[in-house]
Every structure is written in structure tokens, then in C-alpha cells.
Amino acid sequence: MARAVTRNAKIGWTIAAWFVALLIFFPILYTIITSLKTEQEAIAGFDLLPSFTLESYQTVQSQNNYVRPFLNSVILSVGSTILALIVAIPAAWAMAFSPTKRTKDILMWMLSTKMMPAVAVLVPIYLIFLRTGLMDTRIGLTILLMLINLPIVVWMLYTYFREIPGEILEAARMDGASLRDEILYVLTPMAVPGIASTLLLNIILAWNEAFWTIQLTTTNAAPLSAFIASFSSPQGLFWAKLSAASTMAIAPILILGWFSQKQLVRGLTFGAVK
Amino acid sequence: MATRQTQGLARLMRAPAIILLFVWMIVPLCMTLYYSFLNYNLLNPGMTSWAGWFNYQYFYTDPAFFESIKNTLVLVLGVLFITVVGGTFIAMLIDKPIWGQGIVRILVISPFFVMPPVAALIWKNMIMHPSYGVLADVARFFGASPVDWFAQYPLTSIILIVAWQWLPFATLILLTSLQSLDTEQMEAAEMDGAPAVSRFLYLTLPHMARAITVVILIQTIFLLGIYAEILVTTNGGPGFASTNLTFLIYRAARLNFDIGGAAAGGIIAVVLANVIAIFLMRAVGRNLD
Numbered sequence: 001m002a003r004a005v006t007r008n009a010k011i012g013w014t015i016a017a018w019f020v021a022l023l024i025f026f027p028i029l030y031t032i033i034t035s036l037k038t039e040q041e042a043i044a045g046f047d048l049l050p051s052f053t054l055e056s057y058q059t060v061q062s063q064n065n066y067v068r069p070f071l072n073s074v075i076l077s078v079g080s081t082i083l084a085l086i087v088a089i090p091a092a093w094a095m096a097f098s099p100t101k102r103t104k105d106i107l108m109w110m111l112s113t114k115m116m117p118a119v120a121v122l123v124p125i126y127l128i129f130l131r132t133g134l135m136d137t138r139i140g141l142t143i144l145l146m147l148i149n150l151p152i153v154v155w156m157l158y159t160y161f162r163e164i165p166g167e168i169l170e171a172a173r174m175d176g177a178s179l180r181d182e183i184l185y186v187l188t189p190m191a192v193p194g195i196a197s198t199l200l201l202n203i204i205l206a207w208n209e210a211f212w213t214i215q216l217t218t219t220n221a222a223p224l225s226a227f228i229a230s231f232s233s234p235q236g237l238f239w240a241k242l243s244a245a246s247t248m249a250i251a252p253i254l255i256l257g258w259f260s261q262k263q264l265v266r267g268l269t270f271g272a273v274k
Numbered sequence: 275m276a277t278r279q280t281q282g283l284a285r286l287m288r289a290p291a292i293i294l295l296f297v298w299m300i301v302p303l304c305m306t307l308y309y310s311f312l313n314y315n316l317l318n319p320g321m322t323s324w325a326g327w328f329n330y331q332y333f334y335t336d337p338a339f340f341e342s343i344k345n346t347l348v349l350v351l352g353v354l355f356i357t358v359v360g361g362t363f364i365a366m367l368i369d370k371p372i373w374g375q376g377i378v379r380i381l382v383i384s385p386f387f388v389m390p391p392v393a394a395l396i397w398k399n400m401i402m403h404p405s406y407g408v409l410a411d412v413a414r415f416f417g418a419s420p421v422d423w424f425a426q427y428p429l430t431s432i433i434l435i436v437a438w439q440w441l442p443f444a445t446l447i448l449l450t451s452l453q454s455l456d457t458e459q460m461e462a463a464e465m466d467g468a469p470a471v472s473r474f475l476y477l478t479l480p481h482m483a484r485a486i487t488v489v490i491l492i493q494t495i496f497l498l499g500i501y502a503e504i505l506v507t508t509n510g511g512p513g514f515a516s517t518n519l520t521f522l523i524y525r526a527a528r529l530n531f532d533i534g535g536a537a538a539g540g541i542i543a544v545v546l547a548n549v550i551a552i553f554l555m556r557a558v559g560r561n562l563d
Contacts (some may be wrong), residue, residue, distance in 0.1 A: 013370040019462040020364055021381040024441065027396050028384055030408065034400060046411040087294060089286035098284035106292065113299045120540035123527050124305035126436040141535045147298045154291055179280075206390040210502035215528070225502070225563065232398075232506035239406065242399060246392045257387035258380050262414050265450050269488050 028250070029263075035243035042239035057243035066245065069227035073249075075138055076223050077206035080145035080200055084153040089145075089195065094155035096164070108159065110151040117147075118211050129216055137220045139215065143205045153202055156267045160194025197263035200256060205263075207253050224249040299535075303544070309537035316531035327561050329538035339539075341514045342522040346546075349433055349518055350497045354438040361444030361489070368445070371451050386442035390502035397435045398424065398507045406511070428508045428516035435503055444489045444537075451485035452478070498543070519543055526547055 001076050036050035060066050095103045134140030172186045210225040217226050229247055231242050283512035313325040333339050401408050402423040410420035423431040479534050501520050529538035
């Protein structure tokens with residue numbers, strides 16, 4: 001199987017690949033570097049060596065109370081994902097283990113709801129939020145994010161559950177397992193990895209959502225995406241400050257993302273590419 | 275295999291998700307449709323009246339509407355072109371035997387996890403800023419004068435930023451597809467003396483066709499809704515030069531308080547998205563069985 005690759009070719013490809021990879025990663029890298037500079041250094045021209053000061057991080061916290069939007073991001077993304085899982089696990093379970101003739105149609109219909117452009121329902125959702133006092137509340141946004149990601153959650157879980165072989169259930173039944181035992185001791189352990197991946201990907205999606213969070217929050221419930229968007233009109237010197245806020249906003253999700261590469265493909269293509 | 279009892283249970287388990295999604299899809303959409311036939315401005319809510327097709331007419335005759343449709347298409351097609359072509363080559367590069375493949379992969383997919391406002395602000399300030407950006411530094415290094423990206427090429431700048439965000443997605447999916455390519459077939463072709471270009475055209479590309487289709491369709495759905503990137507960089511300007519349909523509707527609803535007009539625009543956006551969705555459903559549905 002192993003193809004004879006000359007050492008020189010490997011060196012060549014390695015250099016090319018690393019060059020491209022670093023080029024693509026550069027804006028992120030440069031943001032991290034700039035966040036460790038002082039404001040004067042940040043605008044002093046291209047320099048990859050910062051003075052490693054944490055000044056900007058402190059300024060962001062003291063001037064803008066960074067903790068609040070960060071907590072909001074955590075609450076909204078984790079909260080909406082867990083809510084979605086509570087609704088989606090039984091649904092995906094039922095569709096995977098007792099499929100009917102209409103299961104495929106239901107799944108396709110769920111997928112189609114994801115294709116409705118958000119902006120098409122901006123007007124009614126905005127008015128509903130205004131009139132019911134849900135505007136700028138965590139609970140309102142959590143429910144909204146849950147609804148937005150529900151189709152993806154159901155789909156992902158469904159593709160995972162479907163891979164659990166039915167023979168195992170039959171074997172358990174032969175051995176005298178009750179329905180409760182079946183679910184508790186046979187299915188659940190096999191379903192946990194799929195549920196965990198779904199959880200991970202949806203936290204990422206909810207964390208990075210930036211249309212509804214900007215439309216429906218001002219200060220109270222504003223997560224990081226809305227908080228950072230408010231940096232679009234700069235006051236005074238702010239390159240290092242912006243970089244510090246940005247670094248903190250993307251770091252947790254970047255790390256989660258690195259762990260969920262494979263699930264990303266599966267989740268975002270609705271199982272069409274594995 | 276399933277008994278009547280488990281069928282009943284299954285129905286009960288499916289119901290909450292289906293009902294929630296049904297309500298979520300139908301209620302706001304009906305409201306949008308209703309508002310689209312009203313003269314309804316939030317600045318003047320007492321003057322609400324039936325408008326008939328006026329809002330649609332108004333939207334349709336507004337020059338900004340056509341510009342926004344044109345911008346939407348240019349934005350979607352521009353990003354698709356860069357990400358699919360770029361993604362194919364980068365995927366092939368990563369698939370080669372290289373040292374540190376895992377790290378290269380991680381570096382390449384990272385931009386996908388950067389939230390849109392952060393991505394746009396990083397590019398706007400650190401990379402494309404006419405005096406302090408890295409590109410300006412590079413231009414000065416070569417003795418050229420820096421480009422004021424967002425003033426001179428607003429739409430192109432946004433295309434570049436969005437392409438940077440979506441390049442990882444295309445690369446990752448195309449790489450996944452590439453890794454399932456039959457290596458023996460490839461080796462056979464190589465031994466028979468097929469040149470690299472033919473191998474790419476007749477083996478690699480047909481194998482990746484499906485993944486490329488999926489990338490195009492899924493990205494299109496997301497790209498039609500580009501919003502935050504425009505908001506924090508050009509705010510749709512200068513004029514309407516970088517306003518897409520999503521941004522135009524946002525402007526009508528939130529800045530002009532024109533509920534009827536924004537709703538009519540929303541319905542137009544639904545129609546546009548549906549045309550594309552039909553193709554996606556076919557492509558994805560085929561793989562279900």
C-alpha cells in the first residue's frame with residue numbers, strides 16, 4: 001500500500017502546506033499577538049513580537065465589564081443546546097428505532113425549516129419580543145437559539161442513533177431484558193458519544209450566532225457576538241483592546257472546535273458527507 | 275418488530291419537536307405575510323392601514339432593491355468561487371504526505387470557529403485598515419500606496435472576509451471526501467502513466483463532485499443571510515454598494531421602522547431561498563436511503 005514518496009517531495013509538500021496553513025491562520029495569530037501589545041505598539045507597524053503585557057485584557061474588563069457578555073454567551077449557548085437536546089433526543093430516538101413511512105418526510109421537512117432565511121421572520125419576532133417583554137432577556141434568546149438549532153440537533157442525533165445496530169437490541173431482548181433495561185443498559189451507553197458530539201457542535205453554533213443576538217439584545221442579555229459588534233465604531237486608540245476582547249471571545253470555541261472537526265462535517269452537511 | 279404500544283410511544287416522543295418546529299415555522303411566516311400587506315410604520319403605529327400590493331411594488335421599484343439583489347448574488351457567487359476552488363487545492367495539499375498534518379489541519383479550519391463580528395473586525399482593523407493594517411504595511415514595504423479597502427472596494431472586501439470564514443468549511447468537507455478516494459485506483463492510473471492533470475480531472479474531480487455540490491448548496495443558504503460582517507465593516511455603504519438583501523430588510527425594519535416594507539422584503543427573501551432549497555433537498559434526500 002505504502003507509496004514510495006521521495007524525501008524531497010515530502011519536504012516540498014510540507015513547506016507548501018505549512019505556508020498555506022499559516023497564511024490562513026495569520027489573522028487569528030496576529031490578533032492574539034496584538035492583544036499582548038500596548039496600544040502604541042499595536043499601531044506602530046507590523047511587528048510579531050509583542051511586549052507581552054496583559055494591560056489590554058484588564059482595560060477591557062474594567063471599562064466594558066467583559067464578564068457579563070461572556071457569561072451570557074455561556075448561558076445562551078449551553079442553555080439553548082440542552083433545551084434542544086431535551087426535545088430532540090426522544091424525537092430522534094423514535095425516528096431511528098421505530099421509523100414509519102413518514103419519518104423521511106418529517107426529517108426533510110425539519111431540514112427545510114432551517115432554510116427559512118432569518119431575516120424573513122425578523123419583523124414578527126422583533127415585534128413579539130417587544131410586546132411580550134422578552135427583548136434583551138436571556139430566556140427569550142435561549143428559546144430562540146434553541147428553535148434555530150433544533151433541526152440540526154434532531155438530524156445529527158438521528159444519524160448517530162441510526163448507526164446503533166438493531167441486532168444488539170434483539171440480543172438483549174432474547175436475554176430477557178425489559179424495555180427499561182434495554183434503554184438504560186444497552187442503548188444509552190451506545191448513544192452517549194453521539195449526544196456528546198451533537199452537544200459540542202451546537203454550543204459552537206449557538207456561541208457564534210450573530211444575527212438574532214444583535215437584533216434582540218442591548219446590554220442585559222447581550223452575548224459576546226453582540227458585545228464585539230458594538231466595537232465597530234472605535235473611540236480613540238483601541239487596536240490592542242479590540243484584540244484582547246476578540247481573543248477572549250474566540251479562544252474557548254476555537255479549542256472546542258478543534259475537538260469537533262469530524263462532527264462538524266457530519267452536522268453541517270446533515271449526514272450527506274461523512 | 276414494533277408493537278402498537280411502542281408505536282404510540284414513538285409518536286409521543288416525536289410530537290414535541292414536530293409541534294415546536296411547526297409553530298416556529300408557520301406562525302412568524304404567516305405574520306410576515308400579513309404585515310407585508312399593511313401600511314405599518316412603528317413611528318406612526320396609529321396610521322396602520324391595508325396596503326394591498328403597495329409594499330411589494332415599492333420594494334420592486336426601489337433602485338436599492340436591485341442593487342441589493344445584485345450584491346447578494348455577487349457576494350454568494352464570489353465566496354463560492356473562492357472557497358470551492360481554494361478549498362479543493364488546499365484539501366489536496368493537506369492530503370499529501372506531509373509532516374505535521376494534524377496541526378496543519380487545525381490551523382486551516384480555525385477561521386470557521388471565529389464568530390462573524392470578530393472575523394469582520396479583525397480584518398477591518400488589523401488587516402485591511404488603510405494606515406495601520408498589515409496589508410498597508412506590506413504595500414508600503416513594496417513602495418506602493420496602501421489601499422483603502424472598504425471605501426474603494428467595499429463588496430470585494432466583504433467577499434474576502436466571508437471567503438476566509440468559509441474556506442475552512444469547504445476544505446474540511448472536500449478533504450473528508452478526498453480521503454475516501456480509492457487509492458488503488460489512483461495507483462493503477464499512475465502506473466499506467468496517466469499524467470497528474472488527467473488523474474485530477476478523471477478520477478479526483480468526479481469523486482469529489484458530490485461533496486462539492488453539498489458545499490455549494492449549504493454555503494449558499496448561509497451566504498444569503500450574511501449580516502454581521504456587513505454591519506461592523508461598511509454598514510452597507512458607501513450608498514448601497516455593499517448592501518445585500520438581508521441588510522436591506524434589516525435597514526427597512528430597524529432603521530426606517532417600516533414594518534410593512536420589511537415584511538414584503540422578507541417574503542421575497544423566502545422565495546429566493548426556497549428556489550435554492552429545492553436543489554439542496556434533492557441532493558441531501560438522495561443520500562438518506
